[in-house]
Amino acid sequence: MQRQSTLDRHPQMFVKHRVQSQDVLGRCQGDGVADGEPVGAWPHARSGHRLLAGAHNLWLIGGFHPEENDAGGLLFEEVWQYNIASGQWRRLVTTGDMPAELASHAALLDPPYLLVHGGTATPFGIRRSRRLHRLCLRTLHWSEVPLTHIGGPDGRPRKVYGHSFTLVKRPGGNRVIYQFGGTTGHVYTNSVHALDMDTWQWCHFDPHSPLSAAALDDADELEANATNGYPPSPRYRHETVYWRGCLLVVGGGTSVSVCKLDRLAMFCPESRTWSRMLTHGAVNNGVPQARRCHSCLLHGDWLMLSGGCTQNNIPLGDVWFLHLPTAVWHRSAYRLPQPTYFHASAVTPAGQAFIFGGVVTTRRGESPSRSDALYSCWFPGAPGRLESLCLRLIVPRAVAWLRRCSLTIQCQSLRLRLMELGVQPDLILDALAQPVFSLPPAPPTPEADPSVAWQRLQEQRPSPPA
Numbered sequence: 001m002q003r004q005s006t007l008d009r010h011p012q013m014f015v016k017h018r019v020q021s022q023d024v025l026g027r028c029q030g031d032g033v034a035d036g037e038p039v040g041a042w043p044h045a046r047s048g049h050r051l052l053a054g055a056h057n058l059w060l061i062g063g064f065h066p067e068e069n070d071a072g073g074l075l076f077e078e079v080w081q082y083n084i085a086s087g088q089w090r091r092l093v094t095t096g097d098m099p100a101e102l103a104s105h106a107a108l109l110d111p112p113y114l115l116v117h118g119g120t121a122t123p124f125g126i127r128r129s130r131r132l133h134r135l136c137l138r139t140l141h142w143s144e145v146p147l148t149h150i151g152g153p154d155g156r157p158r159k160v161y162g163h164s165f166t167l168v169k170r171p172g173g174n175r176v177i178y179q180f181g182g183t184t185g186h187v188y189t190n191s192v193h194a195l196d197m198d199t200w201q202w203c204h205f206d207p208h209s210p211l212s213a214a215a216l217d218d219a220d221e222l223e224a225n226a227t228n229g230y231p232p233s234p235r236y237r238h239e240t241v242y243w244r245g246c247l248l249v250v251g252g253g254t255s256v257s258v259c260k261l262d263r264l265a266m267f268c269p270e271s272r273t274w275s276r277m278l279t280h281g282a283v284n285n286g287v288p289q290a291r292r293c294h295s296c297l298l299h300g301d302w303l304m305l306s307g308g309c310t311q312n313n314i315p316l317g318d319v320w321f322l323h324l325p326t327a328v329w330h331r332s333a334y335r336l337p338q339p340t341y342f343h344a345s346a347v348t349p350a351g352q353a354f355i356f357g358g359v360v361t362t363r364r365g366e367s368p369s370r371s372d373a374l375y376s377c378w379f380p381g382a383p384g385r386l387e388s389l390c391l392r393l394i395v396p397r398a399v400a401w402l403r404r405c406s407l408t409i410q411c412q413s414l415r416l417r418l419m420e421l422g423v424q425p426d427l428i429l430d431a432l433a434q435p436v437f438s439l440p441p442a443p444p445t446p447e448a449d450p451s452v453a454w455q456r457l458q459e460q461r462p463s464p465p466a
Helices: 220-224 385-403 412-422 424-433 452-461
Strands: 013-017 050-053 058-062 078-083 090-091 106-110 113-119 132-136 141-145 163-171 175-180 192-194 201-204 239-243 248-252 263-268 273-278 295-299 301-308 317-322 327-331 344-347 352-360 369-378
Touching: 050 106, 050 141, 050 352, 058 295, 058 352, 106 163, 163 239, 175 239, 175 248, 239 295, 273 317, 295 344, 295 352, 344 369
Parallel strands: 050 344
Antiparallel strands: 013 369, 050 058, 058 078, 078 090, 106 113, 113 132, 132 141, 163 175, 175 192, 192 201, 239 248, 248 263, 263 273, 295 301, 301 317, 317 327, 344 352, 352 369
């Protein structure tokens, strides 16, 4: 019998996350929530935001909604945190110098900081930034990072939005952020800038000048005929990932063009050279349609592509996985629940992918709207599902044992401790609902001391899921 590939065994199912009630979460009102924020709060629908993921939390930064007002829309100058285990959103109360250009900005997670760079505010293209801000997750205080540059006026990037911002740990041990592309609203760039995180100093990596939108009539021909050593065409709202020593640029475009995905530009920071990855489709599959305003995530050797829009701003709902070692695209059997673009995504270290918000269309002919939906799925081969299955076996038995030993009386306290270990709320609710109190208590033993028993339970627990 022929062995199935990793992708063939991949369930490829999206799960929609919903508002959790106070009873399920067991969290007191006002616990780290902004003033007046109700329990079970949920971020407003938006687009142009950024989503970051850690092992146990997501962070949602900025975004835009075209509400009717004098400013031409609603720009969200806020940061939300989502706890994956509890299913709880909370809006963070921050202090300090928060950035104001929070549409199509760039964001990175650099624990214990969130880094935000560039972006635009309303009206788009008029208010732009090239400043770098960071939010300390321990103090929730914003501060601006002072930046310098070398190499004359071109040493630092322009004030752009829709650019990529990729953190790379170089072989020598220092960390560098690479910025590629972006737009001023009228000019699109294809330049690479590097920001040394030890000195916070910019430098320019290539001599190619940005091209205006009027000079991009032959952008498709330029891209198709480009050979190794030449940079890709100028663009914005692309995605960039770092894989095996190279920056891989996926999609993007301008206001009048989109970039194809059968030939992906690759930049090697060590040699400062451009090359191309020629991709192809699996059996009975082609390659994804050209697009911009999509999302890309990297986990291991797999790249996940979701949504985006065409040259005519038609939203797309397809999902693809690119196996980078073989450069083969695999089309997922499942699509996004709604065609979506200008959304944001992030992936946890365990391989759980999350997608939030974006511009969506529900029916043909209807004007697009913004979404506040949060979806998740697992990457091919991600171990998170095995951990989840183990927890479904262990948690109910652990709760029953704690109750039989009379180690806990308050369900609220037990619920919070389980959440700290990364247990999902549905598992906690099922475990606490079991009628285990009818069982006779176990005879007292030296281990019946609550602190000793809880310490032993922690030492023997499995690794919590992301």
